[in-house]
Amino acid sequence: MSSVKSLVLKDLFSYKVTPVYYFFVAAIFCISAFIFFNLFGSFNAQVVEYLNLPVRDSRYAPNLNYSVVSSYFNALLFVILLFTPFITMKSFAGEKNSGMLSMLLLSKLSNFQIVLAKFISVLIFLLLILFLSSILPFSLIFFSDIEIGPVVTGFVGVLIASMSFSGIGILCSACSKNEFFAAITSLFALFFFYIIHAPAENMDGALGSVLKAVSPLWQVKDFLRGVVGFAPLVFFISLFLLTFSLTFVFFQKRNCDV
Amino acid sequence: MISVNGISKKYSKDSGIFDLSFEIESNSLALLLGPNGAGKSTCLKVLSTLSKPDSGAASMNGLDLLNNKNKLQEIIGYVPELIPHYSEFTIYEILSFLGDIRGIEKKELDLRIKKILQEFDLLKFQHKLCSDLSKGMLQTVGICQAILHKPKVLLLDEPGSGLDATQLQNFIRILNKLKKTTSILISTHYASSFAFLADRVLFMKGGRIVDTLSGADCRKSISSLDNLYGLSEVANI
Numbered sequence: 001m002s003s004v005k006s007l008v009l010k011d012l013f014s015y016k017v018t019p020v021y022y023f024f025v026a027a028i029f030c031i032s033a034f035i036f037f038n039l040f041g042s043f044n045a046q047v048v049e050y051l052n053l054p055v056r057d058s059r060y061a062p063n064l065n066y067s068v069v070s071s072y073f074n075a076l077l078f079v080i081l082l083f084t085p086f087i088t089m090k091s092f093a094g095e096k097n098s099g100m101l102s103m104l105l106l107s108k109l110s111n112f113q114i115v116l117a118k119f120i121s122v123l124i125f126l127l128l129i130l131f132l133s134s135i136l137p138f139s140l141i142f143f144s145d146i147e148i149g150p151v152v153t154g155f156v157g158v159l160i161a162s163m164s165f166s167g168i169g170i171l172c173s174a175c176s177k178n179e180f181f182a183a184i185t186s187l188f189a190l191f192f193f194y195i196i197h198a199p200a201e202n203m204d205g206a207l208g209s210v211l212k213a214v215s216p217l218w219q220v221k222d223f224l225r226g227v228v229g230f231a232p233l234v235f236f237i238s239l240f241l242l243t244f245s246l247t248f249v250f251f252q253k254r255n256c257d258v
Numbered sequence: 259m260i261s262v263n264g265i266s267k268k269y270s271k272d273s274g275i276f277d278l279s280f281e282i283e284s285n286s287l288a289l290l291l292g293p294n295g296a297g298k299s300t301c302l303k304v305l306s307t308l309s310k311p312d313s314g315a316a317s318m319n320g321l322d323l324l325n326n327k328n329k330l331q332e333i334i335g336y337v338p339e340l341i342p343h344y345s346e347f348t349i350y351e352i353l354s355f356l357g358d359i360r361g362i363e364k365k366e367l368d369l370r371i372k373k374i375l376q377e378f379d380l381l382k383f384q385h386k387l388c389s390d391l392s393k394g395m396l397q398t399v400g401i402c403q404a405i406l407h408k409p410k411v412l413l414l415d416e417p418g419s420g421l422d423a424t425q426l427q428n429f430i431r432i433l434n435k436l437k438k439t440t441s442i443l444i445s446t447h448y449a450s451s452f453a454f455l456a457d458r459v460l461f462m463k464g465g466r467i468v469d470t471l472s473g474a475d476c477r478k479s480i481s482s483l484d485n486l487y488g489l490s491e492v493a494n495i
Contacts, residue, residue, distance in 0.1 A: 003361060006358035098343060100342045107356070
């Protein structure tokens with residue numbers, strides 16, 4: 001396992017020394033902070049509006065969890081979706097491009113270990129980004145009487161959805177020799193999964209159910225509302241395992257001739 | 259000992275290697291000579307286990323190419339034509355990483371890296387980024403990584419390209435030393451650089467071995483010819 005650790009550390013080191021990844025982290029943090037403060041600003045406006053009402057009905061009182069936290073994690077998911085392809089693009093395509101894939105294949109690492117190390121390093125990097133981006137909603141716990149449950153489940157929801165997004169990104173990287181092509185392919189694939197949500201919402205019947213079942217945005221809804229559902233959990237874990245297996249199979253098949 | 263029996267690897271009808279058979283004694287150096295597209299790189303790639311042959315068999319130090327892939331990878335050192343590297347890594351970092359994934363213990367690895375870099379006169383550049391290295395220096399780093407795990411079989415694809423006279427001289431000196439414990443197969447266009455080290459020379463053309471010479475015979479031919487193309491013409495006569 002020490003070879004896996006070396007490969008993970010190497011990938012993380014590459015993130016550390018490549019300026020473009022600092023840009024990604026900073027961009028995600030800035031965009032998410034912008035979204036957060038916008039949502040918070042509009043929540044404040046709603047509160048002022050509500051307080052100015054001559055008759056107040058508590059059922060319609062602005063809800064910090066719904067107005068800010070849930071909407072924030074929803075938007076964060078989209079931001080992560082946009083950036084994931086650029087984080088995962090180097091995983092395999094970068095190794096092929098630099099010729100280092102042949103060195104990895106001649107090392108003590110098995111194909112499974114190479115794929116595992118690639119997933120671990122991307123997940124660690126994503127986790128770092130998510131932690132940074134979640135500081136703002138979590139800080140509300142200390143400054144307001146917000147419900148903690150939806151904040152935690154929202155974070156978990158975005159985390160597992162990001163895991164499956166990264167799986168798709170890594171799979172695209174394993175299928176391509178060109179980093180840029182890998183990023184564009186996975187961006188299209190992820191965007192496709194994302195927009196499936198729109199027709200799914202307005203569609204009934206079998207097709208509607210199928211679209212809902214494969215829509216990450218639909219599946220993550222419960223998490224953002226503070227409910228940890230068994231079905232969404234199974235969906236995201238299955239999607240992650242499926243992309244992992246496909247990456248492994250594809251890598252195994254392809255690396256016969258690097 | 260490297261033993262190759264009827265290895266074929268086809269990319270298209272007339273590209274690849276076809277029914278290659280040859281033997282290279284233990285602790286000896288053989289040259290694979292031939293023009294571009296002769297199949298030298300494909301041959302080395304197949305022997306390095308990176309490319310699966312379509313047919314045929316091969317063994318190195320008694321280990322079968324198809325059935326002992328993992329064990330073979332431990333005893334093979336391979337330098338591809340284009341030196342693999344991470345541009346954001348320094349020479350020391352890349353060698354340390356490659357040693358790590360080869361399973362060399364950290365303390366031992368540090369010692370080996372220092373020793374190899376010293377031998378190749380790269381110690382003072384160990385903290386230089388790979389992206390800032392000249393072609394010759396990068397080539398030298400490629401050779402360093404290939405011998406880091408003390409391989410028993412060394413496969414070198416155009417190792418002389420990009421090396422200046424001093425680097426080449428140094429490399430030949432190290433090859434001469436390695437030859438005592440390692441079987442070495444070098445693919446090259448230019449026989450002159452390595453001919454006086456060679457125990458055997460194999461001429462390739464169109465994916466096939468068209469002739470073989472002993473090292474001594476090759477050296478005699480070299481004295482009357484200036485370059486490899488002259489040599490390969492001799493082989494075709």
